[in-house]
Amino acid sequence: MKKNFDEQRTMNHEQMLAVTVDVVLFTIRERKLAVLLVRRINEPFDGMWALPGGFVEKNESVDEAALRELQEETNVSRVYLEQLYTFGDPDRDPRGRVITVSYYALINWENFQLRARTDTSEAKWFPVQELPKLAFDHRDIIRYALERLQHKINYTTICFQLLPKKFALSELQQAYEIILNQKLDKRNFRKKMIQLHILKDTGEMKTDGGPQRPAKLYSFTDVRVVKLQEKGIIVPF
Amino acid sequence: MKKNFDEQRTMNHEQMLAVTVDVVLFTIRERKLAVLLVRRINEPFDGMWALPGGFVEKNESVDEAALRELQEETNVSRVYLEQLYTFGDPDRDPRGRVITVSYYALINWENFQLRARTDTSEAKWFPVQELPKLAFDHRDIIRYALERLQHKINYTTICFQLLPKKFALSELQQAYEIILNQKLDKRNFRKKMIQLHILKDTGEMKTDGGPQRPAKLYSFTDVRVVKLQEKGIIVPF
DNA sequence: ACAAAAGTGTTGAGAGTACACCCATGC
DNA sequence: GCATGGGTGTACTCTCAACACTTTTGT
Numbered sequence: 001m002k003k004n005f006d007e008q009r010t011m012n013h014e015q016m017l018a019v020t021v022d023v024v025l026f027t028i029r030e031r032k033l034a035v036l037l038v039r040r041i042n043e044p045f046d047g048m049w050a051l052p053g054g055f056v057e058k059n060e061s062v063d064e065a066a067l068r069e070l071q072e073e074t075n076v077s078r079v080y081l082e083q084l085y086t087f088g089d090p091d092r093d094p095r096g097r098v099i100t101v102s103y104y105a106l107i108n109w110e111n112f113q114l115r116a117r118t119d120t121s122e123a124k125w126f127p128v129q130e131l132p133k134l135a136f137d138h139r140d141i142i143r144y145a146l147e148r149l150q151h152k153i154n155y156t157t158i159c160f161q162l163l164p165k166k167f168a169l170s171e172l173q174q175a176y177e178i179i180l181n182q183k184l185d186k187r188n189f190r191k192k193m194i195q196l197h198i199l200k201d202t203g204e205m206k207t208d209g210g211p212q213r214p215a216k217l218y219s220f221t222d223v224r225v226v227k228l229q230e231k232g233i234i235v236p237f
Numbered sequence: 238m239k240k241n242f243d244e245q246r247t248m249n250h251e252q253m254l255a256v257t258v259d260v261v262l263f264t265i266r267e268r269k270l271a272v273l274l275v276r277r278i279n280e281p282f283d284g285m286w287a288l289p290g291g292f293v294e295k296n297e298s299v300d301e302a303a304l305r306e307l308q309e310e311t312n313v314s315r316v317y318l319e320q321l322y323t324f325g326d327p328d329r330d331p332r333g334r335v336i337t338v339s340y341y342a343l344i345n346w347e348n349f350q351l352r353a354r355t356d357t358s359e360a361k362w363f364p365v366q367e368l369p370k371l372a373f374d375h376r377d378i379i380r381y382a383l384e385r386l387q388h389k390i391n392y393t394t395i396c397f398q399l400l401p402k403k404f405a406l407s408e409l410q411q412a413y414e415i416i417l418n419q420k421l422d423k424r425n426f427r428k429k430m431i432q433l434h435i436l437k438d439t440g441e442m443k444t445d446g447g448p449q450r451p452a453k454l455y456s457f458t459d460v461r462v463v464k465l466q467e468k469g470i471i472v473p474f
Numbered sequence: 475a476c477a478a479a480a481g482t483g484t485t486g487a488g489a490g491t492a493c494a495c496c497c498a499t500g501c
Numbered sequence: 502g503c504a505t506g507g508g509t510g511t512a513c514t515c516t517c518a519a520c521a522c523t524t525t526t527g528t
Contacts, residue, residue, distance in 0.1 A: 015292040016253035019325075019336055055252040058334055062325025086323045086338050088256075088299025097295055099256055099338075101323050170507070187509070188491065212506040213498035407480070424482070425518065449479040450525035 017097050021066040022053035022138065024084070024104040024145035025074070028162050032127040033178050035142055036073060036114075037134070039122045044094045045135035051142070052123070053100065066103040073123055074112045080161040080225060081105045084145055092137050100136075104145040106161035153179055157198055157226045168206050168215035169193065198222065254334050258303040259290035259375065261321070261341040261382035262311070265399050269364040270415050272379055273310060273351075274371070276359045281331045282372035288379070289360070290337065303340040310360055311349050317398040317462055318342045321382055329374050337373075341382040343398035390416055394435055394463045405443050405452035406430065435459065 025036040037049040052073045056065040063083070070076055084102040092098065114123055126132065128146055131139065153159045159175050173189045193199055200221050205214040262273040274286040289310045293302040300320070307313055321339040329335070351360055363369065365383055368376065390396045396412050410426045430436055437458050442451040 015255060015294065017256050017293065017295070018252060019254050019256060056254065056325065056336070057252065058254070059327055061327055062323060062336060065325075083322060086299060086320060088293065088302075088338065090296055090298055099293070099299060101325065101336075168507085185492075186507090187493085190508080191510095192490090206507095209499075209506080211500035211504065213508075215507060405480085422518075422520085423480090424520085427481080428483095429517095446479080446526075448477065448527035450481075452480060 017099055019056045019062070020053050020098055020100045021056060021062060021069055022051040022100050022102050022141055023066055023070050023081075024051060024102065024142055025070065026104060026106050026128075026145070026149065026162070027109040027125065028175055028178055029109050029125055029127075031174065031178060032129070033146075034125040034127050035131075035145075037124060037126050037132070038073065039124075040135055048135045049124075049126070049132045050135035051102075051138045056101075062101050066101070066105075070105055073115060074107065075115055076107065076112055079105045079107055080158065082148075084141070084148060087137055087141065089137070100141075102141045102145070104148065106149075106158065108162055108164050110164060150180060155228055157220065157222065157228070160220050161225070166202055166204060166217040166219050168217060169199075170215060172218075196228065198226070198228075254336055256293045256299070257290050257335055257337045258293060258299060258306055259288040259337050259339050259378055260303055260307050260318075261288060261339065261379055262307065263341060263343050263365075263382070263386065263399070264346040264362065265412055265415055266346050266362055266364075268411065268415060269366070270383075271362040271364050272368075272382075274361055274363055274369070275310070276361075277372055285372045286361075286363070286369045287372035288339075288375045293338075299338050303338070303342075307342055310352060311344065312352055313344065313349055316342045316344055317395065319385075321378070321385060324374055324378065326374070337378075339378045339382070341385065343386075343395065345399055345401055347401055387417060392465055394457065394459065394465070397457050398462070403439055403441060403454040403456050405454060406436075407452060409455075433465065435463070435465075 027034055027036075036052060038052050040046055040048050040050050052069055054065070054069050054072075056062055060068065063081070066081060066083075067079075070079060070081065081103055082105075084104050086099060086101045088099045090097060092100070128142065131142065134142075149158070153176060159172070159179070162175050163171060169190055170186075172193065173184060173186065176189070177184055198221055199218045202217045202219050204217040206217055207214065209215060264271055264273075273289060275289050277283055277285050277287050289306055291302070291306050291309075293299055297305065300318070303318060303320075304316075307316060307318065318340055319342070321341050323336060323338045325336045327334060329337070365379065368379065371379075386395070390413060396409070396416070399412050400408060406427055407423075409430065410421060410423065413426070414421055435458055436455045439454045439456050441454040443454055444451065446452060
């Protein structure tokens with residue numbers, strides 16, 4: 001049955017759907033890539049871990065909804081937040097028709113404290129390799145977010161968001177190794193990073209470094225995430 | 238005001254929204270990259286050109302909705318269809334709160350006939366460089382789709398979807414040049430394509446070629462769109 | 475014969491990759 | 502003095518980019 005395009009374009013309460021946002025918040029903790037999960041305290045999936053998220057309100061954009069949900073969990077001021085994908089399977093939510101727009105975000109663990117929650121539910125970091133059973137299709141969403149992150153560190157400066165303002169080159173390399181889940185050559189990595197001209201030598205040294213030679217501390221020349229014209233920072237795709 | 242996560246997770250009619258899909262259907266016609274537009278015959282934007290699209294129904298996935306809308310315009314059997322981005326600005330639609338999930342699709346112009354429309358509205362191909370004034374934020378959606386397409390032909394075999402089953406190498410090169418909007422070196426292009434091992438020599442020749450040497454006809458080894466491990470087919474990013 | 479597109483190799487530059495040793499510090 | 506991570510250079514390979522002429526056909 002062919003339908004008239006403009007009939008469909010007419011507002012119609014029958015066709016209204018619930019729309020949520022879900023945010024995959026990444027950080028690096030204890031040399032592992034981790035995501036923030038919250039424990040549900042209602043049906044469906046009561047007691048199960050899930051991504052932080054919630055309904056999009058009438059008067060806010062979808063991006064604003066994602067940011068708001070994020071702020072309810074963390075004391076973030078500025079985060080890197082990027083839309084990922086919209087999951088729209090009719091039976092992805094047992095309560096009925098709920099479409100979710102997924103996002104991912106990156107923070108430096110030390111710069112943010114998890115907000116003390118006003119209710120009894122918990123929020124906790126889980127290494128991406130050790131996820132618990134998750135509500136809805138949230139495992140798929142995390143897998144998708146991880147793929148996006150792994151691709152994107154190769155041609156953008158996105159990785160910076162996970163690091164403190166000043167950092168040693170070895171810390172940057174470690175972040176790449178953790179996200180890509182592979183060892184990288186130290187000399188080639190440093191050569192590449194330096195020739196990209198995205199690093200600034202702060203002149204400072206890492207003081208707490210333990211029984212070894214102190215490392216130079218660098219910062220990034222651009223505050224914002226930059227798309228590099230180069231073919232890739234580390235791993236070619 | 239902090240809200241309880243699980244309160245937000247509860248279904249609530251107040252928070253129901255309208256969700257549409259919009260499809261940017263690309264093809265190559267008369268040596269130009271073109272998109273299919275339909276003329277609106279209702280308010281808002283009555284008489285203005287817009288992307289084919291419509292509301293997501295209760296019982297179909299968002300992907301299915303996009304496919305259905307596409308099939309209402311074209312006699313497609315199999316199309317390459319990929320989700321693009323979700324546009325969720327609260328005032329992107331003057332009728333009220335409508336979120337749209339955008340898609341893009343690629344077809345070979347000769348393989349598909351536009352479906353004769355049952356209503357009086359028109360559907361027409363427009364070169365992407367010569368778009369008319371568009372309804373809603375559809376110009377942004379097309380711009381976004383074009384960027385995605387331009388990136389993606391560099392590391393996938395997506396471009397094949399625009400060509401007939403059998404084609405000359407120069408036709409493939411032309412498709413790349415049209416999409417990227419730049420000239421490419423013939424020898425380097427052919428060398429690259431051949432060493433990717435994605436082309437099969439059909440043994441046939443182009444017969445209607447006019448007053449010039451007949452071109453070999455090739456086909457693709459994989460029917461499906463393939464992600465190449467290489468660093469890029471043509472233009473490095 | 476001539477117009478028009480098809481087809482074909484080589485060279486130089488730059489980027490990627492592999493690889494091993496000395497340095498500065500805390501204990 | 503020794504354990505720990507910080508810091509450095511070179512040689513080989515491979516890919517990319519630039520570039521011009523001959524071939525085959527229709528008219």
